[in-house]
Structure formats: C-alpha cells, structure tokens
Amino acid sequence: MTAVTPYRSRQAAGRDGFAQALRAEWTKLRTVRGWMIGMALSTLLIVLLGLIFAAGSQSSCSAGPVEVPCPVPPTGPGGEAVEDHFYFVHQPLDGDGSITVRVSSLTGELRKPDVTPGVRNVVPGVVPWAKAGVMIKESTRQGATYAAVMITGEHGVRMQHDFTEDVAGLPGRVSASAPRWLRLTRTGDTITGEESADGERWTKVGTARLAGQPEKVRIGLFAASPGDLTVSRNVLGGSATASRFAEATAVMDRVTLRGPAAGGTWSRDDIGVTKELDGTPHHPGRSVLSGGTFTVTGVGDIAPLAEGLPIERLLVGALMGLIAVIVVGVLFVTVEYRRGLIRTTLIAGPRRGRMLAAKAVVVAGAAFACGLLGVAVTVPVGRSLLAANGMPIAFAPLPTELRVIAGTAGLLAVAAVFALGLGALFRRSAMAVVVAVAAFLVPYVLATASILPDEAAKWLLRVTPAAGFAIQQSLIAYPQATARFAPTEGYFPLPPWAGFAVMCAYAGLVLGLAAYRLRRRDV
Template sequence: MTAVTPYRPRQAAGRDGFAQALRSEWTKLRTVRGWVLGLAVSTLLIVLLGLIFAAGSQSSCSAGPIEVPCPPSPTGPGGETVEDHFYFVHQPLDGDGSITVRVSSLTGQLRKPDATPGVRNVVAGVVPWAKAGVMIKESTRQGSTYAAVMVTGEHGVRMQHDFTEDVAGLPGGVSPSAPRWLRLTRTGDTITGEESADGERWTEVGTARLAGSPKKVRIGLFAASPGDLTVSRNPLGGSSTASRFAEATAVMDRVTLRGPAAGGTWSRDDIGVTIGPDGRPHHPGRSVLSGGTFTVTGVGDIAPFSEGMPIERLLIGTLMGLIMVIVVAVLFVTVEYRRGLIRTTLIAGPRRGRTLAAKAVVAAAAAFACGTIGAAVTVPVGQLMLAANGNLIASTPLLTELRVIAGTGGLLAVTAAFALGLGFLFRRSAMAVVAAVAAFLVPYVLATASILPDEAARWLLRVTPAAGFAIQQSLIEYPQASARYAAAEGYYPLLPWAGFAVTCAYAGLVLGLAAYRLRGRDV
C-alpha cells in the first residue's frame, strides 16, 4: 500500500514553525548566563537606584529654630492633592440662591529680585492667573468642593470648580472704565456662572454640579494670586525656575445676595494662610468694606497642587536598566554573527523574517518582565520611603500608577526590539550599542537636564525614540495651574501613549530594515 501523507494546512504549519522558533530563541537566551545576568542587573538597577533616591530625599519645614515634618497638602473632592489658599468674604446660604457683583479693578504687587541688598523690591502688577470674583463653597475647610466665576490677570473671565475644572469666558481685563459683572446661581446641586459687561445682558460661562454638598454652604467674594513664576536662562545653558511672592487686590461693588440667610453679617477667612513661628499669619490677606464697596486682597491659589514629587522620579534607574537591556539585545544577535552560528540558525529556520521576529519577541518579552518587575517593586516601596522622609508626593490614580509600572516594562521591551534590529543591521556589537544609546538616552538627557531651551527639548521628545519616556509621566498639565510645563520638570510634549507610539514606530522601522537586509544579503 502507498502511504498517504495527511493534509496539513500551511497556516497551521506556519504557527507551529513560529512557536518552534520562539522556543529555540528562548532556549538560547536563558542558557547564556551573561545574558540572564545582564537582564537581572537591569531589574536590580531600577530597584536599587530608585530606593537609594527615595532614601536620600528628605523634606522638612521650619518651626522657628527647629525642623518639623511639613503638613500634608489638602485633597480635593476627587482625592487629588490641591492648593486651596485664598481670602474669602462670605455668608451662609441655606438652599438655592445667587450672588451678583461688579468687579471694577484687579491690581496687585509682585516681589522681584532685590537690586539693593536688604531693600525689598516690590513692584505693581498681577500674574496671569491672579483671580478674584464670587464663589460658592461647601465650607471653609481646605479642599472642600466649590464653584467660582472670576476675572483673571491675563486669561479673561473663567469659571472653575473643584480645582481641576476650568471653562473660559470672554477674554479681556477689567478696569474702572470697563468693569465686569459676575454672577453665581445655585439651583439644587447645579451652579451656573454668568458674566455681563453692563449688568443687564448676561452670558453663561459654564455650569458645575457640586454633588453631595450640603444644603447649607458658604457664598461670597474672594481673591487669590499664585506666585510670580519666572524662568531664567543660565549662562552655561539650561534654565532655572523661581516663584516669588505675589498678591492680588480686587475692588468689587454692587453686591447682591439672594437666598435663605442672605443679607446677614459677613465673615472673613484667610483660608490656607501659613502661620509663622511667631504665631502670626505669613503674608495675610485682608478686606475692607467702605460704602458698599469691598476691597479684597489675597495670596495663594485655588488649583491642582503642582509641586508634589511624582512617582516617576523613583524610576531614575530606568536609564541604566535600558543600557543593560540594549547590550543584551544586541549581543543576542551579534554573538551569532561573530561565532558563525547565524548560518545554523537560518538553516534551522529558513524563513529569515520569522527568525528575526522570534528573536525580537523573546528579547522584548524578557525586557518587559525585567522592567515591570523592577518598577512594581520600586514605586510602592519608594513611595513609603519618601513619605517617611517627610516628602510631599503627588497624588496618582491607581490606573495611572499601573500604567507607569507596565509602561516602564513596555519601554524596555520596545528598546530591546530596537536594539536587536540594530544588531542585525550593523552585525557588530559596539556600533549597534552606541547607536541605540545615542537614539534613546542622549536625547532624553539633553531634554530633561535643563541643558537646552524648553522648546528644543520638546522637539527632541517629539521626534526621537526618547519620546517613549512619556509613558512614565504621571503628572497632569492643567492650564489654570501656574507651573513650568517643561521636560525638565517632568512634563512631556506628547501624551503618554502617543509618545510610546513614536518609539514603537522607530522600533518597527528598524526591524523592517533589518528584515529587508536579512533577506537580501547572505550571511
């Protein structure tokens, strides 16, 4: 009888062939002690450098002659860390109601560097996000829910609520000849903000829901001013940031209150004011009422807190871990060329593209495991150490923390695939390692070390493989918060997944070129 060979679909055979190639490449990787040790060292570098950084980061506040732990920052309704420091002139509102006011002036003072030692250099002016207007707030407790409509130094009328939400009204400033009318109306849990140029024709700015707020709230006038933020170029390159004292003063009249308990006695609270060692307020706000006109002066800000330490600072060991991953990924290819073993590999798997893909998958998977394990240990343990040392830590949602941890593994995985592709292209270890380090680490260091101007740094982190470091960013850029949104401060020009996609595109391009060369040239 003639033996009959059973039919086997080519697609299934392809899958079996690729699985066999994966097993073969995995066996090669795990049986070379130097490569396994290199991957283990990459994990250890992420953990050790991160924990050393956490252990060495100390923070405290002065209380006269002694140092004490800094008080924790307040948290907003969403659990995020916030700034809640302003001067508030208010009355109780028990139920629905409204407040209307005319703002005729917004001025202020700024502290500048002293020209003469010992002589305070204070000049007139307001910062762009100085703000004053009307507010409905759950209570005078810092971090409690609120809604406000306001005039600002340079951003026109805004409606803001619960620290993170901001809606733009009409642009323009305010002056005695061009006042701005503001109104807040509470109906149930809904707050509506409106503005007017004459007090007759009103335009809605926005609405907000203060879900869960009690029936009895506080309603009134407020003023605040974040510090005067300046960015200076250093003579040797790079930039430095400084924030100096600033205060805002608003003149408000035609105040009309409607609702239960309206028309009573005004209360005054300097919410969030710092008390000095002598027991007196440091840079206190104030208010004056004269003939129905309020002059309210405030310092501070009502915004997300932008100065806490982000969790990605703990992952400073990622750079050294990447170098180890690059070396292992390159050697995973070039050793076979140097020893002539690549011929055996290609004979065992004649489909060269499949061999390249199998090597890339194995190298990337191993790197992903190393990076994820390293970050998963470093981030939670490092946060505990930072808190124990008195550091303020930026609040991070759980999903964001998981994205940072898995993203660190993903960054190492894509870097490994990129370096492996360079190994196939150059076939020499030194050239491939240098090229990979130059592509990933050099742009990152130049962009984040305050060496380049901010815009040049942003450009590097948009168009180079270093864009993938954005996957580690946990900070959120809030336009209404006064901060320097630059790479040196931990803010990347691309969203986390967009930056990661740029790096993936580079890895795909290099692997594609490697596959083309591998098919078109004999070994």
C-alpha cells in the same frame, strides 16, 4: 500529479513554524548565562537605584531654629493635593440662591529681585492667574468642594470648580471703563456661572455639579494671587524657575445676594494663610467695605498643587536597566554573526523574517517581564520610604500608576527590540550598542537636565526614540495651575501613549530595515 497544500494547512504550518522558532530562540536566550544575567541585572538596577534614591530623599521644614515635619498639603474632592489659599468674604447660604457682583478693577503687587540690599523691591503688577470673583464653597475648610466664576489677570473670565476643572469665558481684562459682571447661581446640587458686560445681557460660562454638598454652604467674594513665576537662563540655554510673592486686589460693587440668610453679616477668612512663629499671619489678605464697594486683597491660589515628587522619579534605575537590556538585545543577534552560527540558524528556519520576528518577541518578552518585576517592587516600596522620610509625593490615580509601571516595562521591551534591530542591521556589537544608547539616553538627558532651552528640549522629546519616556509621566499639566510645564519639571510635550508610539515606530522601522538586509544577505 502535484499535491497542493490547502490554505488552512499552510496557515497551521506557519503557526507551527513560528512557535518552533520562538522555542528555539527562547532556548538560546535562557541557556546563555551572560544574557540571563544581563536581564536579571536590569531588574536589580531598577530596584536598588530606586530604593537608594527613596531612602536618601528627605524633607523637613524649619520653625525658627527647629526642624519640623513639613505640613501635609490639603486634598481636593478627587484626592489630589491642592493649593487652597485665598481671602474670602462670605455669608451662609441655606438652600438655593445666587450672588451677583460687578468687578471694576483687578490690580496687584509683585516682589522682584532686590536692587538695593535690604530694601524690598515691590512693583505694581498682576500675574496671569491672579483671580477674583464670586464663590460658593462647602465650608471654609481647605480642600472643601467649591465652584467659582472669576476674572483673571490675563485669561479673561473663567469658571472653575473642585480645583481641577476650568472653563473659559470671554477674554479681556477689567477696568473702570470696562467692568465685568459675574453671577453664580445654586439650584440643588448644580451651580451655574454667568458673566455680563452691562448687568443686563448675561452669558453662561459653565455649570458645575457638586454632589454631596450640604444644604448650608458659604457664598461670597474672594481674591487670590499665585506667585510671580520667573525663569532665568544660564549660559548654555538651560533654565531655573523661581516663584516670588504676589498679591491681587479687586474692587467689587453692586453686590446682590439672594437666598436664605441673604443680607446677613459678612464673615471674613484668610483661608490657608501661613502663620509666623508668634501666630501672626504671613502676607495676610484683607478686605475693606465702603459705601457698598468691597476692596478685597488676596494671596495664594485655588488650583491643583503642582508640587511633590512624582512616582516616576523612583525609576531612576530604569535608565541603567535600559542599557542592560540594550546590550542583551544587541548580543542576542550579533553573537551569531561573530561566531558564524547565523547560517545554521537560517538553515534550521529558512524564513528569515520569521526568525528575526521570533528573536524580537523573545527578547521583548524577557525585557518586559524583568522590567515589570523591578518596577512593581520599586514603586510601592519606594513610596513607603519617601513617606517615612517626610517627602511629599505627587498624587497619581491608580490607573495612572498602573500605566507608569506597565509602561516602563514596555519601554524596556521596545528598547530591546530596537537594539536587536540595530544589531541585525550593523552586525557589529559595539556600534549597535553605542547607537542604541545614544538614541534613547542622549536626547533624554539633554532634555531633562536643564541644559537646553525648553523648546529645544521639547523638540528632542517629540522626534527621537526618547519620546517613549513620556509613558512614565504621572503629572497632569493643568492649564490653571501656575507651574513651568517643561521636561526639566517632569512634563513631556507628547501624551504618554503618543510618545510611546513614536518609540515603537522607531523600533519597527529599524527591525524592518534589518529584516530587509537579512533577506538580501546572510553575512
């Protein structure tokens, strides 16, 4: 009579067998000094290269012949660095109220490269995110909470508030024959933006709730224009970005102001204007009031500041650490083939898929632990060094920073599994290391080093294992910010976890192919 092992017993036996395999593989890893040195080297490379980078990065600004610390950018209500530079014509509003205006023109000027030396080349034009309209702002302090409804150069009507929030209205430009009416209404701590083509039929654009704003705020008209962003190409297809001076001028009339203090004297502020050494404004804004028509000219922008060093730049050593864990991941399996020990391993644990899975878990766990230690030290210490050197640091919320730290460790762990799979598949150390390094680092370097056109760089970072580097991105691509959202600037085409998933899929595919080959043939 044949005894049949109950299902639960087989499950328990499977768990016990996998646990034994894990212990066996961990014993192999920790008892080979070279492998443990390789893992420790990944930690050391992350820390040393990151801190050397931070210590050597310095920033200063000039005030004439004198070097001075660069001004700290204002921060918005959410703590992020912002640009808050515009021309504001305003009155006080104490309590509820509204402002209505008709915008009949939005024009501007752009600075282009000089054709004749010494002669400024200024041409007519409006940048896509030039903006003008009506605003309610807590105060004239830079970074103060606000809500605005506006017409833009190429993005139609928008309602924006607190720098990071943006809602689209109807598309189209304004002209004398096609004006646009704008209205902003405050009720309690809620502000509603509306638009109209004729001043009679109104369409709501959006609402904003500005909690914590005082009863007395500023309400009025504004104009701003970010710089003219241009991208130049090199002979290889790579590119460089430059931003040149631009200003916007809006013609606004039919101004109706309702609420306490309505009809008072208009104040004028060039908020955030840069000052020359003698105290005079550099590229000042201006306004003219004639017969009830306001002509307002502004320079600058009201948006998240797409500048500052992101925290992932401190992780330059992760590239070298990645190579170290790749080498260990490959050797963790190829050494057994080279020395003929694989048969002994398979006799001790005849379930070949289980053995390979145990190796993957062990090498991934070791790589993750070493990477996490290195990144957790590098980021806070490196940030302190950058701050001491006057380097502006891009704002990253705590959840984003934790994702960058843990994600970088996960990047190393998955790379180790990918390398292990290649080692088991090829069974030759040199070939597996070369393929693994090429799969991760070559696409990444090509995409981020201004070598390829933007679209080609984005394509590489979508379809190769290098997509996993997206897990390190801390920058947010705000559509209303004037910036070049390209890999060379730190922006990846896939969201962080989507890019990480692409890398995991490659690792799973390679490990699966290796397991298939292992089942068919020992050596």
